Amino acid sequence: MSLVLTVDLARVALTRFAVPATGTPGAWTSEERPIGFPATQLVPSWTARTPPGSWVEVELRARTAGGGLTKWYVMGRWSEHGTPRTSVAGQGDEDGDVAVDTLVARRPLVAFQVRVTLHGAASGTVSGTASGAEVGSLCVMASAVPHRPPAPSPPGTAGAVELEVPRHSQHEHAGHYPQYDGGGANWCGPASVAMVLGFWGRGPDAAELEWVGPGDPCPAVDHAARGTFDSSYQGTGNWPFNVAYAGTYGLSGFVTRLRSAAELEAFVRAGIPVITSQSFRVHELPGAGYSTTGSIMVVTGFTAEGDVVVNDPAAPCDAQVRRVHPRAAFENVWLRGSGSGGIAYVLHPPEVPLPPSDGNW
Structure with missing residues (x-):
């Protein structure tokens, strides 16, 4: 695995684990995997099917640069039915802490292990049985992000490109089901996942949407909010939970960090389409029209000049969701270390190949 070591770029390595076809009932632990550089954060992501009564727990532990092993940190307890679907707060110690979905190191990390445990009366092996939980995919992203973003990447030369991704505004759902992250006004993550599921022709069927009230502009957005809600965090923005939700509809997915708009354009x-996370003040991202401490968007295209076309669910209505942002401004607010550091999650059918990578996907 080759790694970009330029000081202006994030160091990122995504490791995929081949979950065995058979194994110790209820649990599977990976071998220790070297990272290749001193990492400051680890983020797992997974897809799983969990019949009623079953759920999965994902844990990480790491080896520090000093040679010691950390304890096992719980990175999430997941059931597609929501019992449980939670991050675990209060795990901090001298080695690190879990910030909802991210293991934040207090000492540089040079290797890690991941452990998956199945729970529930019907749980069989990590690969699943006819009646138990089944883990479809498992990835861990290790990264070290510089504080300042890299210099803007040059636009490509292949001309404009734009994918026909459905457009859903979170604000069309304002006041809906406030028990899930305060209601639709906060649903940038679920709205983005619903857009990508719709692009791939996937998502809940009519029977799964019967609980949504009549007259809803897009019941799939409400369903995604319920399906990604983290009962500890009390929000719908847990990145691995959004990947896992999409996985219940047959998509592969992972959380990683990308390092430029050029990498976005390759996808x-x-x-x-790629889902990204960014924070900005109104003057920092022309075309947005608002400030945010964290917002999720779907990158859907690029203009002939190289500017970034997005579906922004924070738009006031569906008709205004498509936005175009200057390339350099978008890269700045997305890639800088004081923001998400280039966080993205990629959702695609397993048969659709990814573009070539040098290690971060």
Whole structure:
């Protein structure tokens, strides 16, 4: 696995684990995997099917640069039915802490292990049985992000490209089901996942949407909010939970960090929209019209000049969801270490190939 070591770019390595076809009932632990550089954060992501009464727990532990092993940190307890679906607060110690979905190191990390435990009366092996939980995919992203963003990447030369991704505004759902993250006004994550599921022709069927009230502009957004809600965090923005939700509809997915708009463009030209997370003040991102401490968008295209086309669910209505942002401004607010450091999650059908990578996907 090759790694970008330029000081202006994030160091990122995504490791995929081949979950065995058979194994110790209820649990599977990976071998220790070297990272290749001193990492400051680890983020797991997974897809799983969990029949009623079953759920999965994902844990990480790491080896510090000093040679010691950390304890096991719980990175999430997940059931597609919501019992449980929670991050675990209060795990901090001298080695690190879990910030909802991210293991934040207090000492540099050089290797890690991941452990998956199945729970529930019907749980069989980690690969699943006819009646038990089944883990479909498992990834861990290790990264070290510089505080300042890199210099803007040059636009490509292949011309404009834009994917026909459905457009859903979170604000069309204002006041809906406030028990899930305060209601639709906060649902940038669920709205983005619903857009990508719709692009791939996936998502809940009519029977799964019967609980949504009549007259709803897009019941799939409400369903995604319920399906991604983290009962500890009390929000719908847990990145691995959004990936896992999409996985229940047959998509593969993972959380990683990308390092430029050029990497985003490679996905879009491969036919794959990408969900990104960024924070900004209104003057920092022309075309947005608002400030945010954290917002999720779907990157859907690039103009001929290289500017970034997004579906922004924070728009006031569906008709205004499509936005175009200057390339350099978008890269700045997305890649800087004081923001998300280039966090993205990629959702795609297993048969759709990803563009070539040097290690971060």
